[in-house]
Amino acid sequence: MRQLSLISRRVAAAAITLAVVSGAAACAGPQDSDSEDRAADSAEGKPAKGGTLTVLNSEPQSDFDPARLYTSGGGNVPSLVFRTLTTRNREDGQAGTEVVPDLATDTGRPNQDATEWTYTLKEGLKYEDGTPITSADIKYGIERSFAAELSGGAPFLRDWLIGGDAYQGPFKDSEGLASVVVPDARTIVFKLRKPQGDFPFLATQTSFAPVPKAKDTGTKYEERPVSSGPYKVVSNEGDGKRLILERNSHWSEKTDAERKAYPDRIDVRSGLDSAVINQRLSTGSGADASAVTTDTNLGPAELARVADDKELASRVGTGRFGYINYLAFNPKVKPFDDIKVRQAISYAINRTSVINAAGGSALAEPATTFLPEKKAFGHTPYDHFPAGKTGDPAKAKELLKEAGKENLKITLTHSTEQNRQTSPEVATAVQEALKKAGITVELEGLEPNAFNEARWSAANSPGFFLSRWGADWPSGAPFLAPIFDGRQIVKDGSNYNHAQLNDPAVNKEIDEISKLTDLDAAAVRWGALDKRIGAQALDVPLFHPVYKRLYGKNVKNIVISDWTGVLDISQVSVK
Template identity: 85%
Template sequence: MRHQSLISRRVAAATVSLVLAAGAAACAGPQDGDGPSTSGGDGEPRKGGTLTVLNGEPQTDFDPARLYTSGGGNVPSLVFRTLTTRNREDGAAGTKVVPDLATDTGRPNKDATEWTFTLKEGLKYEDGTPITSADIKYGIERSFAAELSGGAPFLRDWLVGGGSYEGPYKNPKGLASIVTPDARTIVFKLRKPEGDFPFVATQTQFAPVPKAKDTGTKYEERPVSSGPYKVVKNDGDGERLVLERNPHWSGKTDQERKAYPDKIDVISGLDSAVINQRLSTGSGADASAVTTDTNLGPAELARVGGDKELAARVGTGRFGYTNYLAFNPKVKPFDDIAVRRAISYAINRTSVINAAGGSALAEPATTFLPEKEAFGFTPYDHFPAGKTGDPVKAREVLKAAGHEKLTITLTHSTEQNRQTSPEVATAVQEALGKAGITVKLQGLEGNAFNEKRWSAKDAPGFFLSRWGADWPSGAPFLAPIFDGRQIVRDGSNYNHAQLNDPAINNEIDEINKLTDLSAAAKRWGALDRRIGELALDVPLFHPVYKRLYGKNVKNVVISDWTGVLDISQVSVK
């Protein structure tokens, strides 16, 4: 998570598949509080038909080396299989990692510094040639090439020799830390223990790429499929992507993807209002359409709420994402914990949530970790402010610390994304004003905002921020933000407080050694609670995602891993 490519992906995810204007999350169902739904209409799901995907953002960089996170969302996972994958089930059950190309989720050595996987028998590419462990090794190695940048950075940090490796185009000998003793076995040697390695093995870098078919930067135009669908058209760098069945894919080796439709037509570059209108009306092909990146807004939700038929076609989810106020203690007066505590007491989460779109689209947060068991969620509220803030307590804390008058600056984005937007910033400003804190607002254009907030040298003292997990675990949530060894001085630094506490760093290392994910989750939760006492951030809310789907769409599955409707499960006939 240290690279600029990551934050650009973060921002894309935040405006495409992860955030309010673009959603992601768990529990499927027409309304808040409803249980998971696995049917988008009457009748059982059947094979056949065409699924249309209406999106705002193009499916760019359709190369497994360049995509980010688990399958890069939904569409890539139809073409690229990986060693492991997410369990394709509703809600919390979907946070589990399961085998994909591999026979299991990996076998670690005693200290989790070495992981061994065995491939299933009978795996084939779209042309009928067998998939081998050497293809997976090559696929990973090419993701290190500078010309194919953009994917997740973890393997560069984790693999022995990964930090200096430049890819197979410059170093054809490959990485010695990836060993393939035979065609079905692959072994990874790590610099340090990583109990979460099975989660990382879900990322598209682990998709096999046949060396003989590698066309470098042009590979994204017609990549070789290992999944149930193959690319037959890729126009405008992902603006129009058409997928048809891979005749050599077999459901016998793939228990996760249902692959009901015969064809998937991905149309991008559409305005969000147009997408929701087309899904609402459901004419022609739009009756069998979904979106993987466009949420309903407050006004649209109000209209949908008055229409029972439309309300029954809204998928609801809660992805592992937290919006928060970040402090940089290197900037005065935020070096004083009393100031940070006072702000924590003063915050009015009700007004913040209203600014973020209302309670249908955001839920209050007092913990940094999302409220899900897989992350290790442990309830706490070190600075209870109630629903509307406690300005009296905030004033008391400030007075005791000698701050009779306080003027501070809050930096935010000028983009209308309902998360780091002017509306949310104004809500914070008003709440702190009641506690006697004068807040000046500094709005920056999106790119400038991201560059500033992720700069270790030039980060503001107080700013709106957000963070989402690359997989459902406490590791990708807490380590990038609070591990002192991940502070980056000359690039994208996500440790906004520049915290470098040896005890916390050590606890992160100890948890990373655990391959018992349940035990690890409990310790991540305890660490979150411990860090929370330092008042280095103010959790504000967790986004809720609401998306329409077509009236002919069936078998709606939305897990807590991705939070988006899983198109590998959808039936349209």
């Protein structure tokens, strides 16, 4: 069994699963390369150091400060500059869901009940100016993430560390966090309120990046942060709209087994229209031949065109991130307080039409479980309300009759944003499926900000709405705890527990699993809990998104892990 504290070994690359769902497609994507194909590409043109990698993205790389970034996992750019105590294993597919050492010598050493975690830094770690990285710098970097001026980072440390809920950051409290202890320059100890077996996953987030106190410029630090990674920031225009990175000469690959750092220079250009990005990548003129995107998908029409071009099809990377799109119920709103109504809707759903509305089987895979279909999350197959590919309206009508709610009229709230996830198209597909079961659905479309405000409100949440959730790391904990732990219901803020479930047995099981540092054992328990909660029909899982993204013709060494689902730019070469 895998122990978190022993995952310092490299794991052999696993072929990323690239199969698309059959029988539910409105469009079919290009055939993807597997790891053997990538190995062949590498043999034809082995990765080499040098050149400039261009990153073409829609979203600006804003707030480029380790305290303000939520995680280094998403777009990958921050992890080129900010190293952390641990990081993700930079391998294809499932192997990429492993947490491995980064600045630390291992993934952490827990005490007996996992309420205390100790890390030792590697020797020879340096910043871009050649000064040594110390454990005090990591402590200070963590403390900065508590400052109101630098809000925006992950909330876990505030919840997990003893005293974290009251700490205001180093600008207001010079005493620092007593629960983060640095006995010497290479040792750091974290003291937690309760057991957290997932702590090594948390230590991958950018708040664990070292920051030298003497060079902290507060809210201006994002303009010129001090690098601990293979690249340093030489230019930051328009709050991340254009970011230029060049080599950090004091970074040593001897201390960093994960980042390959092949290119000499990385030019991040953001705020671009998605159609423009895909056009530039497909054409591949000039610098665009050595370009990638980490946030822009191919759409159905683009995929259809790519499928007819063998050369373009060979340059499509496919990824799957831990994400679920689902129908949410608020049982405090009638008629969704009746489990038979929720069950009827679960049976009536036509996942084929939903997936077609989401872009087709190349971009979405049907889901009947809340947890993603990945071992790391603890996925346990179940389908409590089997609707087949196109729904079971007869069973739905039967349940509604038993509930005395025939000819039911309800409202489905959704976003007006054209994102193919909580969009009007998906809402319409749900509406049409429920109509066959005798349920009349009125659609309520809200602009994105109003929609998010409504669905995250405990007091004013709609009774029935489209929602989605993604995990901060590949484990059942960040998937199930925020959504179903009753102690995480937020009355006056963003509440993610849509069903407002507060089941003592569920809460207790979450605590028990959180004590485990054995990932395999924890995963089995998370899967069992998902299945148990799923029987209550508190949501209707719809689909897991699939990412299809082009990369330039000169880009080599493609790695897409199941942790992020996007091309890992720390691995690619352009020569």
